[in-house]
Amino acid sequence: MAFPPPIEGDGRQPLSIAPAIERSVFCVECGREGPTTDGLCATCFAKRHPLLEARAHLDVSRCARCGSLRFREGWIRSRLDEAIPRILHEDIPIRWPYEAATFDYVMKPEDTSNLRLEVTATGRYGDLRQVQTFRTRLRLRPSLCDVCTKQRSRYYAGIVQVRAETRVLTRPEKQRVRAFVEARMGRRAEGSEDFVSRIEDVRGGLDFYVSTNTLAKSLGRDLAKAFGGTATSTSKLYGRRGGKDLHRVTSLVCLGPFQVGDVVRHKGSLAEVVDVGPITMLRDLGSGEVRRFRSRDLRTAVAVEAERLEATLEPAGNGTLVAVDPRTGFRQPVRSSPRAGPGRTVVVWTPEGAYVSSLPAGSSKG
Ligand SMILES: [Zn+2]
Ligand SMILES: [Zn+2]
Structure with a gap:
C-alpha cells in the first residue's frame, strides 16, 4: 500500500495519517463483511465522507466584448470547453480526507449562456477510489473584463x-x-x-x-x-x-513614397517598384535590371499612371512583338528588351508602349 502524504485536517480529529485498510472484516457501521477503510465498507465510507458538495449552479463571469472568463486569478482569454475543468476545480472544493480529484464532464448547451454539465469526480484516499457524479448548470454571467472596461472608456x-x-x-x-x-x-x-x-x-x-x-x-x-x-x-x-x-x-x-507595383519614371527611364522597405527596389522596365535605392535617392522619381494586365504577345515582324489587351483588342508595341517570346504574359500598359512585368497582374496601386 502506498502511504499518502499527511493530509491537512478540516479542524476535526483526523481518522488516521494513512487509511487503515483491512481485507475482510465487518463494517463498523452496517456490519457487512468485506474490505473496509478506516473500519467502514465502501458504501458507508462514501456516505460518511462524500467527495464533494454538489452545487446546482456554477456562475462564471464572461466578458461580453472579448469572451474572456473570470477565474480566481483574474480575467483570462480561454475557450469555454478548455476552461470547464478549471472552473470545477476552483468552485467545487474536494473534501477531507480525499486528495485532489479529477473531473470528467459531459456538456450540453441549453442556450448561449447556460450549459448543463454532468460531472464525474474521482478522488483518492490512499488506495480508495471515490467516484461521485452530479449535475450542475454552468451560468455565464455577462460582464466586462478589465481590458474591455478600459477600452470602452x-x-x-x-x-x-x-x-x-x-x-x-x-x-x-x-x-x-x-x-x-x-x-x-x-x-x-x-x-x-x-x-x-x-x-x-x-x-x-x-x-x-x-x-x-x-x-x-x-x-x-x-x-x-x-x-x-x-x-x-x-x-x-x-x-x-x-x-x-x-x-x-x-x-x-x-x-515610403512608393508601393510595390507602382510604375515610376526615374532618371529618364521607366521602372516598376518590386520591393519597399528600408531599401526600395526598382526594376527597369526596359532592361529588366533591378536596382536598390534609399528613399532619399528617389526624391526625383515620379509615379506614372499605368495598368498591369495579362496580355497576349504576338510577333510583329523584324523580331519585334506587339501586346494585345484581350479585353479591348488594343495593341501596343512591346518595348522591353530582352524581349519575351510570343504568348500570354503580364505587362505594364502605358501610353508609350507595353513592358513585360515581373509582378502578377493587378499588383498596381489602387
Ligand atoms: Zn458499511
Ligand atoms: Zn473583455
Missing part, C-alpha cells in the same frame, strides 16, 4: 500615426495597415494589457490610439518594417499621477 496611452512620404495613404494601403494591426492584436498574449482603443481615419493616413507606450513603439517599428518606411517616436510629459510622471509616446510611421 477610450483609454489610451500612446499613439501610432501612419503616414506616407510626399503622398497620402491609399485606401487599399489603409486596409492593409488596419488588417496588420488587427492580426497583431489578435495574437496578443493571455492577460496582455495591449489593446487599440480607437482608430482614426485622418487626412493622409491613420491614427491608432493604443493602451501602452511600449505598444506604441513596438507597433510603430513593426509597421515600418512590414510596409517599408521609418518609425520615429517622441515622448511628451502630460501630467503626474501618484508622484510619477506620465508620458505619452507618439510613434510616427512614415511609409
Whole structure:
C-alpha cells in the first residue's frame, strides 16, 4: 500500500495519517463483511465522507466584448470547453480526507449562456477510489473584463500615426495597415494589457490610439518594417499621477513614397517598384535590371499612371512583338528588351508602349 502524504485536517480529529485498510472484516457501521477503510465498507465510507458538495449552479463571469472568463486569478482569454475543468476545480472544493480529484464532464448547451454539465469526480484516499457524479448548470454571467472596461472608456496611452512620404495613404494601403494591426492584436498574449482603443481615419493616413507606450513603439517599428518606411517616436510629459510622471509616446510611421507595383519614371527611364522597405527596389522596365535605392535617392522619381494586365504577345515582324489587351483588342508595341517570346504574359500598359512585368497582374496601386 502506498502511504499518502499527511493530509491537512478540516479542524476535526483526523481518522488516521494513512487509511487503515483491512481485507475482510465487518463494517463498523452496517456490519457487512468485506474490505473496509478506516473500519467502514465502501458504501458507508462514501456516505460518511462524500467527495464533494454538489452545487446546482456554477456562475462564471464572461466578458461580453472579448469572451474572456473570470477565474480566481483574474480575467483570462480561454475557450469555454478548455476552461470547464478549471472552473470545477476552483468552485467545487474536494473534501477531507480525499486528495485532489479529477473531473470528467459531459456538456450540453441549453442556450448561449447556460450549459448543463454532468460531472464525474474521482478522488483518492490512499488506495480508495471515490467516484461521485452530479449535475450542475454552468451560468455565464455577462460582464466586462478589465481590458474591455478600459477600452470602452477610450483609454489610451500612446499613439501610432501612419503616414506616407510626399503622398497620402491609399485606401487599399489603409486596409492593409488596419488588417496588420488587427492580426497583431489578435495574437496578443493571455492577460496582455495591449489593446487599440480607437482608430482614426485622418487626412493622409491613420491614427491608432493604443493602451501602452511600449505598444506604441513596438507597433510603430513593426509597421515600418512590414510596409517599408521609418518609425520615429517622441515622448511628451502630460501630467503626474501618484508622484510619477506620465508620458505619452507618439510613434510616427512614415511609409515610403512608393508601393510595390507602382510604375515610376526615374532618371529618364521607366521602372516598376518590386520591393519597399528600408531599401526600395526598382526594376527597369526596359532592361529588366533591378536596382536598390534609399528613399532619399528617389526624391526625383515620379509615379506614372499605368495598368498591369495579362496580355497576349504576338510577333510583329523584324523580331519585334506587339501586346494585345484581350479585353479591348488594343495593341501596343512591346518595348522591353530582352524581349519575351510570343504568348500570354503580364505587362505594364502605358501610353508609350507595353513592358513585360515581373509582378502578377493587378499588383498596381489602387
Ligand atoms: Zn458499511
Ligand atoms: Zn473583455
